[in-house]
Amino acid sequence: MHKKLHGKISVVSKKPIKTLDDLSILYTPGVGAASSYLAVHKSELRRMTIKNNTVAVVSDGSAVLGLGNIGAAAAIPVMEGKCVLFKEFAGIDAFPIVLDTQNPDEIVETIKNIAPVFGGINLEDISAPRCFEIEERLQNLLDIPLMHDDQHGTAIVVIAGLINAFKVADKRISESKIVIVGAGAAGNAVAKLLHQIGAGDIIVTDSKGIIDRDRKNLDPYKKHLAEITNRKNLCGNILAASEGADAIIGLSKPGSINASHIKSMAEKPIVFALANPVPEILPQTAKKAGAYIVATGRSDFPNQINNVLGFPGIFRGALDHKVKKITPEIKLAAAKKLASLVKNPSPTNIIPSVLDRRVAKAVASVVR
């Protein structure tokens, strides 16, 4: 299909040019009137240009899907795909920008420099921990909303799913123990949003095991995680973390969650195995080990946790209401709204379908 389409998006003119008059209005000399007006009336920019409805999908190709650092060019199909989703689910004109640099300073400067025509910036597939610094610096530089979707889009949808999973399991997140396997972009953001929502205890593990406050050489982002998670300052491997846990969330790679982890959990284990396309553990294996609710990123199993349930609505709302920053409050409100769209949650129905057209509008509605 990719070879057949030669690119998945296209730029079109809202008005065709048929006469000299059309040309005079859409281009010279008419456009001079628009530009000279805008030079004085700066606040009218969104009214008269594409800025009101346009988002850049920007990547440096350093952490593309499960493929790793494949570089800017090879990342283009993913960014185009994201632009398709922006249009199809939220009516947003999104355009892919892939960067011929992986240097954080250059990335920040480049995005700042191209920002004026965009109403928002969706960062995509930028590896951790660089993504944290890049996002933070840009948040401070830009007056348009910016979101690294691998972090926050994922976190919003994961939290929405957890809200309903805990409801189905008749447990409270505030009294729970939740293990996050993986401390990359998504793991970090999920931990922070869970902290924000007031989860009982959160344990985050990376390739070296549990992130605790005594670990040496933690980067500033993991150090921050160590401070807001792991109340008992546990150390050890995933099994040490999963013991008695209510939920385990895989944001890592295939094989990193196994049956013994699930068997060590509290009753009614909630298992989110979100590595894509191959989850940390397959649903049937997790079920066999005692999992009560299983979610994955895949459409061929129940409970598909997919970012498309988050970012279109978040940016739709941000554009519509001229929001300058996607705050933790917005993310949390979006997660709760998303969860509320499932009227009768059950173990195989904790999250709306990715094709549910109500979603983007509902999420957008809470952004204001």
Place this chain on the structure above:
Amino acid sequence: MHKKLHGKISVVSKKPIKTLDDLSILYTPGVGAASSYLAVHKSELRRMTIKNNTVAVVSDGSAVLGLGNIGAAAAIPVMEGKCVLFKEFAGIDAFPIVLDTQNPDEIVETIKNIAPVFGGINLEDISAPRCFEIEERLQNLLDIPLMHDDQHGTAIVVIAGLINAFKVADKRISESKIVIVGAGAAGNAVAKLLHQIGAGDIIVTDSKGIIDRDRKNLDPYKKHLAEITNRKNLCGNILAASEGADAIIGLSKPGSINASHIKSMAEKPIVFALANPVPEILPQTAKKAGAYIVATGRSDFPNQINNVLGFPGIFRGALDHKVKKITPEIKLAAAKKLASLVKNPSPTNIIPSVLDRRVAKAVASVVR
């Protein structure tokens, strides 16, 4: 119209998403197959992404139409308009990028960094002499075609018009004296292309008068002009330049060509007054002073010299034939082809209509 449209272009998906299958193919996991394939088969990039048909229209807002340095944001309507023309006349997906910097180093770095998704770069409305340096540096950095349209698009269409004007006047460009009023982006490029085509003598004037080899403090670009023009090393004002000239080309501002200039010219004066929307001299005034052929940038007078006759075909041809550089040879071939489309040139018909749909295709055909 600009207030009504809220932006003149839109990004659309080539395939709608109706089913989970559509989503799986256009986004995850299908897109992973496309990206991992491209990570290995780099030469397939144009086949599988929008790069094959996408051009960036980039400006820093430093020299917008006749409005001057109005900045990036206010320049957006012009860049959107250009994107409309790219689509309407050449089927090219063009996207506007306006830069939050006017520093040449930052401009070069930013454009280099965002280049991977684009098949070509159209620089627009960047002031001279910065535009010369920026274009030159980018030509050396990029492996995709790049053209500063204010320079080269203008030059191509001006030369096409001159070819037919000289034909109508029954004179030879190779034996002519041609005065260029204005040594900005367009004046510089027209002079160079006239030199390339072998014009008899070319005199360029700027706000200080004729550019001659004895002038002090010339920037490197005007110094180069002084070397390739002005055979007799004339000095003085526009009147000193226009004496005995066969053609005078205004690429300056309203009022900079007057009746006495035209009266001093050789027989059958050819006058191109291309300041827009108000030309250097109005056609009726020029005619009254003896002009034989008058061209302007306006659609309400005969002989409209407009860049839209050039850039869509140039980039169409460059994209179709994977041309890496827009060379002087390409520009000259395009000018000749464009001139040839006027079957029976006359004093009021030296250039095709801007609405002539044959033009882009014909220009594209010579690029290869």
